[in-house]
Amino acid sequence: MTSRPTVVIALLVLSAGTFAFxxxxxxxxxxxxFPKRAEDLLGAAAIVLLASLVATTALTSGHGFSGFARPAGVLVxxxxxxxxTPFLVVVIAAAATTAILRLLHVS
Amino acid sequence: MFIIIDMRSIWRTLDPGILRGIALVCLSVGAIGVSYGAIAVTKGFPLWFPVLSALVVLAGASEFLFVGIIAAGGNPITAVLVGLLVNARHLPYGLALPPGVVRPGWQRFLATHLMNDESVVLALAEPDLPRQRAAYWTCGLGMLVCWPAGALVGALAGNFVHDTDALGLDAMFPAVILALILPAMKDLGVRHAALGGCVIALVSVPFTPPGLPELLALGAVALKLLPTRDDRTPRPEEAAP
Incomplete structure (x- = not known):
C-alpha cells in the first residue's frame, strides 16, 4: 500500500513544491x-523564523511539551x-546533557 | 569535478572550528537519517523509498511527517500539503540569503536544492560572501550525502535501530541553530522580534498543524520596526518622563 504509484507521485510533488519554495x-x-532597510528586515525575518524553530524543536513534540531533557540540553x-565556547563543544554538550538526563530517567 | 576543486578552496576559506562543527552536524543528520530509514521500512515502505525521498526532498521534518501520514492510512494529498506547509519556510530563507550565495548559472539548481535550516543559518552567521558561500555549500553537500546514506543504512538495518533520542541527538538541532543565531541577537530590534516570534510559535503549537507556528512567528518581525534605544536618532518622545 505504501508503495502505490500515487504515493510515489505524491513524494515527487512534495519534492517539486519544496524546490519551488x-x-x-x-x-x-x-x-x-531591495533598499537596505528591506534587506535588514528580510535578514531579521530569517532570524525570527530560526529562533521560533529553536523554541518549537526544543520545547515541543507533536502538539505538547517535549519533556525536560531536550530543552535542558539546548539551554546548556x-x-x-x-x-x-567552540561550536563543536556547544553541540556535543547539548546532546550529552540530554542523553545523560535520559539515562537518569529525567524525561 | 568543478565542485571538488571548488570545495578545496572552500575548506581553506572556513575557520577549522566551524568546519569541524559542520562535520558533526552532518554526522548527526546522518544518524537521524538512520532512524528515518528504519522507521519507514518498519511502517511497510520498500527499502528504496526513504532513500529516494531523502535525495529528492532533502528536508527531514517534512519526510518524517509524509511517511507517518501515509503509513497511518492518510490521503497522499494531505501528506503533500502537510509537507509543503513545513517546507514553506524555505521561501523566507531564500529571501534572507545574500545574493551571491546562490549564484545564477548551472550550479544554481544544486545550490537551490541544498537550502536547509542548517546551511542557511551557517551562511548567515559568516561575515563575508566567500565564507557565506563556503559554509552554505559545505553544509549543504554534507547533508546531501549524509541524510540519504543514513536513510539507506537505517532501511537496511530495519528493526535493529530505533531510538536516536537516547543519544540526545534531538537536542543537537535546536542547539546548533541557537548557537549560530546568538550573535544576531545583539541587535535589540532583532532580539525583540525573535523573542516575540518564539512566544507566538509556542502559543500556536497546540492548535495548529506542524510548520504553521514558525510561519505565524514571522508576524513578530513587526517588532523590529518599533523604535529602540539602539537607533542612532533618538525619538523626542523618549526624552519625556
Missing part, C-alpha cells in the same frame, strides 16, 4: 534590488555558546 527567494533577490548549549 527554495527557488523563489534567491530568484526574487536577484531580480529586484545556549549558555556555552553565549560564553564563546
Amino acid at each position: 527554495r527557488f523563489a527567494g534567491p530568484a526574487l533577490r536577484s531580480r529586484f534590488s 548549549g545556549g549558555v556555552l555558546a553565549a560564553r564563546k
